[in-house]
Amino acid sequence: MSTASLLKLGVAGLVSMGVAGSALAADKPLAGITLNLASQNDQFAPVIAKLAPKFEEATGATVKVDILDYGSLLTKTQADFVGHTKSYDLVTMDIVWAGQYADNKYTVDLTDWIKRDAAEMKLDDIYPSTIKYIGQYDGKQVAFPFAGYAAVLAYRKDLLEAAGLKVPETAEEFVETAIKLTNPDKKQYGFVANGQKGPAVAQDWLQYNSQLGGSVLDASGKPAINSEANINSLKIYKELFDKAAPPGAVDYDWGGREESFRQGIAAMMETWSVGAPGYYDPSMSKIVDHVAITTTPGAKGMPVKYGLGGWGMGINADIDPAQQEAAWQFIKWLTSPEIQKEFNMEGAGSYIRKSTLADPDLNKKFPYLPVIAKSFENADGDYRPRIPQYPEIQDLLGTAVNAVLVGGVEPKAALDEVQEKAAKLF
Amino acid sequence: MATTSVGSIDFPQSKASGLRFADRRKLFLVALALPAVIYVVLVALWPLAQGIWYSFFDYNLLRGGGRRTFVGLANYAELWTDSTARRALVNTFIFTFAAVTIEFVFGLCLALLLWREGRFNRICLAFLLIPVTITPVVVGLIFRALLAVDYGFFGYYLAEWGISGPRGFLASTTAAMPVVILIDVWEWTPLVALILLAGLKSLPGDILEAASADGATAVQRFRLVVLPLLLPTVFLALVLRVMDAFRVFDTIFVTTGGGPGDTTNSLMVYGVKQGLQFFNIGFASAIGNVMILCIVVLCAAFTLLIRRADVRANER
Numbered sequence: 001m002s003t004a005s006l007l008k009l010g011v012a013g014l015v016s017m018g019v020a021g022s023a024l025a026a027d028k029p030l031a032g033i034t035l036n037l038a039s040q041n042d043q044f045a046p047v048i049a050k051l052a053p054k055f056e057e058a059t060g061a062t063v064k065v066d067i068l069d070y071g072s073l074l075t076k077t078q079a080d081f082v083g084h085t086k087s088y089d090l091v092t093m094d095i096v097w098a099g100q101y102a103d104n105k106y107t108v109d110l111t112d113w114i115k116r117d118a119a120e121m122k123l124d125d126i127y128p129s130t131i132k133y134i135g136q137y138d139g140k141q142v143a144f145p146f147a148g149y150a151a152v153l154a155y156r157k158d159l160l161e162a163a164g165l166k167v168p169e170t171a172e173e174f175v176e177t178a179i180k181l182t183n184p185d186k187k188q189y190g191f192v193a194n195g196q197k198g199p200a201v202a203q204d205w206l207q208y209n210s211q212l213g214g215s216v217l218d219a220s221g222k223p224a225i226n227s228e229a230n231i232n233s234l235k236i237y238k239e240l241f242d243k244a245a246p247p248g249a250v251d252y253d254w255g256g257r258e259e260s261f262r263q264g265i266a267a268m269m270e271t272w273s274v275g276a277p278g279y280y281d282p283s284m285s286k287i288v289d290h291v292a293i294t295t296t297p298g299a300k301g302m303p304v305k306y307g308l309g310g311w312g313m314g315i316n317a318d319i320d321p322a323q324q325e326a327a328w329q330f331i332k333w334l335t336s337p338e339i340q341k342e343f344n345m346e347g348a349g350s351y352i353r354k355s356t357l358a359d360p361d362l363n364k365k366f367p368y369l370p371v372i373a374k375s376f377e378n379a380d381g382d383y384r385p386r387i388p389q390y391p392e393i394q395d396l397l398g399t400a401v402n403a404v405l406v407g408g409v410e411p412k413a414a415l416d417e418v419q420e421k422a423a424k425l426f
Numbered sequence: 427m428a429t430t431s432v433g434s435i436d437f438p439q440s441k442a443s444g445l446r447f448a449d450r451r452k453l454f455l456v457a458l459a460l461p462a463v464i465y466v467v468l469v470a471l472w473p474l475a476q477g478i479w480y481s482f483f484d485y486n487l488l489r490g491g492g493r494r495t496f497v498g499l500a501n502y503a504e505l506w507t508d509s510t511a512r513r514a515l516v517n518t519f520i521f522t523f524a525a526v527t528i529e530f531v532f533g534l535c536l537a538l539l540l541w542r543e544g545r546f547n548r549i550c551l552a553f554l555l556i557p558v559t560i561t562p563v564v565v566g567l568i569f570r571a572l573l574a575v576d577y578g579f580f581g582y583y584l585a586e587w588g589i590s591g592p593r594g595f596l597a598s599t600t601a602a603m604p605v606v607i608l609i610d611v612w613e614w615t616p617l618v619a620l621i622l623l624a625g626l627k628s629l630p631g632d633i634l635e636a637a638s639a640d641g642a643t644a645v646q647r648f649r650l651v652v653l654p655l656l657l658p659t660v661f662l663a664l665v666l667r668v669m670d671a672f673r674v675f676d677t678i679f680v681t682t683g684g685g686p687g688d689t690t691n692s693l694m695v696y697g698v699k700q701g702l703q704f705f706n707i708g709f710a711s712a713i714g715n716v717m718i719l720c721i722v723v724l725c726a727a728f729t730l731l732i733r734r735a736d737v738r739a740n741e742r
Contacts, residue, residue: 075702082487082705100488195597197685247585247592248575250686260576388489392704399510403687408599417509 028060033326035063037090038077040070040311043274044147044348048334051343055333061326063090070094070199081106084318089327092311093143095134095381099388101142107314108324110141110331121332130352133381135312143312144331147350149272150375151207151296151307152368154279158290159188159267167292171211171299174268175236178244181267191240192257192266195250195405202398203384204257207270207307208240209233210383211298216393217385223393223422226415234404234411241405250405262287270296272309273372274349280366293368295375308379310350351376389425396421474718481712487705494708501712511713513688514696518717520603521692522671522724525610529667530660532611533618538648540619541626551623554616562613566680569609570596599689602682606690609677614670618663625659626652654736661732665725672721693717 039045045067052063066088068076073092080087081104093101101107114123114131123131127148135143153174155167159181168174181190193208194200206216212233218224241249246265248256254275261269262278262285278284279291296306313334315327333339340356345365351357357373384390400414445453481501483494505511536554540547557565573581575594584590595601629652637651653660675694678684684691693713701710 071703078488078705082492104488104492197683197687246576248594248597250593250597251574256576265576395699395703399685399688402685403599406593406597406599406686409687421508421510 028058030326030329031060033061033323035061035089035323035327035330036087037063037065037313037330038073038080038088038092039065039067040073040092040094041067042147042311042350043277044311044343044350047343047346047348050346051334051339054339055330058333059326059329061330063330081316081318086316086318089316089319089323090330091314091316092147093135093314094311095309096384096386096390096394098133098135098137098142098312098386099390101314102137102140103388105317107142108317108328110135110144110315110328111139113328114141114144117332121335122337125337125353125355126335127352127354127376127379129308129376129379129381130310133308133379133386134310134352135314137386143314144335145310145312145352146331146335147274147312147348148308148310148352148376149274149350150372150379151270151309152273152276152293152371152375153268153270153296154261154276154291154293155268156264156287156290157292167294168268168297170297171208171236174297175240175244178240178268182244187246187265189246189249189260189266190244190268192245192249192252192260192269193237193240194252194254194257195241195245195402196253196256197402198253198398199394200253200398201401201405202394204270205234205237205397205401206384207296208237210305210307210380211296211302212236213299213302215383217387221387222426223419225393225397225422226412226419231411231415234401234415237401238404238411250402264290273351273368273375276368277347277349277366293371295371304378305380306375306378307383308376308381309384389422392425393418393422477711477714480707481715483708485706485708487707497708501709502716504709505712505716510688510691511693511696514684514691514693515716517603517689517691518672518674518693518720521607521610521674521690522668524607525614525671525674526664526667528607528611529615529618530664532615533622533663536615536619537622537626540623551620554619556616557613558617558620560613562676563680565609565613566677569605569677570681573605596682597686599686602686602690606674606678606681609681610671610674613677614667618667621663621666622656622659625656625662629655654740657732657736661728664728668724668728669721672724673717 037048039048045065048063049065049067052065056062074097077088077091079085080091091107093107114121126145130145130148131141134145134148135141153168160167160177163181165177165180168177178190182188194204209215209230212229214227214230214233216223216225216230218227224230246252246260249260252260257269258271258275258278260266261271264286273293276293279293280288282288285291298304313331315324315331319327334343335352337353337355340351340353341359341362344351344356344362351369351372354373356362357369357376363369385393396418400409400418403409404411404414480494482496482498484497484500485494486492540551540554560568572578573584573590573594573596575581575585575590575592575597578594581590581594581596585592585594590601591598595605633651633655634647637647642650673694674692675698678690678692678695679698682690684695694717697710697713697717700706700713
């Protein structure tokens with residue numbers, strides 16, 4: 001072959017590579033971009049990590065998922081935001097962090113992007129309560145919901161039937177039923193909840209407190225922690241621990257609580273819907289055929305509302321605009337109807353869309369989805385106030401409620417002390 | 427060029443290094459020490475100075491965009507008026523005093539038992555050191571699992587037999603502190619024993635033999651000869667343990683989290699919470715500074731006591 005022919009062949013090769021490259025670039029607009037995601041170690045985290053290569057296939061962007069426990073996630077992401085180190089492009093944000101995120105402008109305000117892409121995102125299909133509570137604060141959308149959890153009541157059908165009791169429909173009935181179902185001689189308890197000092201006991205008590213008519217803040221947004229309703233609900237919570245909970249429950253966090261229910265020690269438990277798939281999994285549960293899930297019972301005469309929790313995804317405000325846009329593409333992809341279905345078929349237990357909760361395949365696999373749908377329609381995501389001071393208030397309550405449960409401190413004295421300290425934070 | 431003669435060889439001496447030998451030696455020594463000095467300044471003194479500086483500010487990274495407002499001694503006043511901080515301070519003193527005292531008494535007994543050379547003693551010593559090799563977080567997790575009332579090897583039976591109460595020791599307001607002290611004693615007594623044993627082994631044998639020959643009883647030999655000679659080692663063991671026990675964190679954090687209520691909350695646990703959970707840098711710095719001050723005062727008191735005891739022993 002002559003030199004001229006070789007040259008032509010080389011040029012042709014380069015041109016074809018160029019054409020192929022540009023075609024590839026058009027197909028994969030985010031090629032070469034890497035997104036670092038800091039994720040809470042909840043059920044959704046391994047599923048996101050598993051599905052991330054599909055996003056890369058579709059767009060070219062690689063998503064690296066750093067799975068962290070709650071404390072590490074909080075510390076590492078705060079340090080990243082405060083130090084402007086740009087270690088993470090995307091962060092999973094607990095519903096209760098919204099106030100802090102908005103106050104400190106840690107993440108991009110997504111309001112305009114959501115408006116721009118509303119049709120593409122099929123926004124009407126997403127429960128408004130999830131958008132409102134998981135990420136919306138003070139007029140800003142600091143994160144977009146991708147994992148909504150409903151507070152639900154999980155109970156043992158067999159034990160209730162054997163005792164001739166019906167499923168409690170009010171908070172008062174719940175207390176009565178829990179005490180009636182307790183028989184320490186048989187190691188059978190009517191109720192289980194978190195009692196461990198710290199966020200565990202604070203979050204569970206706040207759930208019961210809300211159902212019993214209590215509230216952390218008053219109408220003006222100031223702490224009202226030692227209100228009559230709160231003192232009364234703490235008395236009831238202690239009564240439940242004294243008369244109906246396994247003795248070790250004063251030291252249970254979420255793991256201990258769920259385990260005691262799955263092992264059949266406790267008959268009723270209020271919990272996040274995300275834990276429900278585990279009750280139906282014979283590899284980890286002894287109650288597969290006896291468990292049922294319903295909405296949480298509220299106090300008599302109270303307006304119907306159900307606790308909402310969960311996680312949103314925020315985009316680090318420090319990263320450059322191109323990276324932010326890529327991160328937004330990922331959020332849109334993760335929250336799209338198709339991926340949400342796949343996400344939950346894989347067991348993420350995280351819902352935001354009406355179509356996902358109504359999906360026949362998912363309903364076949366997880367029969368309790370209508371309960372979540374009902375809860376989302378009457379959701380209250382503010383029973384744990386999403387204000388910047390929430391972490392400190394939660395910590396104060398976590399110590400005080402635990403002190404009451406183990407004895408030695410009266411509910412009123414404990415909540416008086418919390419009120420005094422909480423008032424200084426405002 | 428000037429030259430220096432050593433034997434028959436002439437070494438050239440440049441004008442630039444026209445320093446005397448003593449000065450050059452000093453410079454050389456300073457140069458040798460410089461990396462260590464820079465390291466200490468960067469890693470210890472600078473953060474310490476920053477910690478003191480921050481403690482005079484209302485400085486929360488999560489509020490107001492991390493603005494600093496000078497508040498003088500308000501953080502220290504807050505530490506005094508804050509009931510949680512006061513309880514943490516008292517708990518830390520109780521923990522330190524009880525743990526170090528028990529560790530010292532047990533450690534001394536163990537050291538005396540292992541003093542004599544022998545294969546059995548050497549084997550015992552090797553086993554004795556196992557707790558020291560385990561990281562405190564793991565020790566805490568092991569004890570937490572052992573004492574759990576639902577599944578713990580000890581906790582279950584202690585609850586069944588009515589010894590710990592149905593909720594277990596770690597959930598008891600009266601038993602939780604003794605238990606965390608016990609965990610510390612389990613882990614660190616061997617270290618105290620090892621330090622004291624090293625001291626005992628280095629005691630001059632002739633003095634002990636002379637005391638025996640003079641007819642001194644075992645108790646007299648211990649009180650009048652061994653203990654006075656062992657004082658510097660005792661000082662070392664106590665100071666090390668006091669410094670370490672005063673900043674206890676890991677064990678408490680994983681076993682009780684400072685609970686139930688605030689019964690086992692220590693200054694370090696509280697400080698870490700303020701600093702790394704709430705990012706309340708000003709207040710957390712004040713807590714840290716008070717801890718350093720307490721440790722310095724305690725160690726100075728030990729130094730004085732030991733020196734006085736040493737002088738008294740020499741006078742005899």
